[in-house]
Amino acid sequence: MARLSINGQTYDVDADPNTPLLWVIREQVGLTGTKYGCGVAQCGACTVHIDGAAVRSCVMPVSAVAGKRITTIEGLAAGGKLHKVQQAWIEHDVPQCGYCQSGMIMAVTALLAEKPKPTDADINAAITNICRCGTFQQVREAIHTAAKA
């Protein structure tokens, strides 16, 4: 049993301590915005925030995050208002198939919280998420727009 705080709500989940957080979020809590891509911390589709930092939830045991503040894509908008990164994503028409995008947005919001005006080098270093649709240029432009918002 683990007590998790996700998007400001408390969930008691019954899961083996080694179960990846991703599966608990999707299967037990029912928040399916966080996606499964590779399962080995390579693609970033499963990115969530743990205490504000971007973490790949497919390799994060649920036992390691009890008592921490977990945020998923569903918890990013506040008070009925989209996050500025989500707004910039709409403005730049970033998503194609969309599969990688919630993880991409979670990685970007964590980057901007740490570095409000990232350079292209900062973006290259921090945003290593894989997009099979090749939205990388739109992602970069939307990051710069969000940084100005």
Ligand code: FES
């Ligand atoms: S599914 Fe977690 S990094 Fe790919």
Ligand code: FES
């Ligand atoms: S938008 Fe399709 S994988 Fe990124």
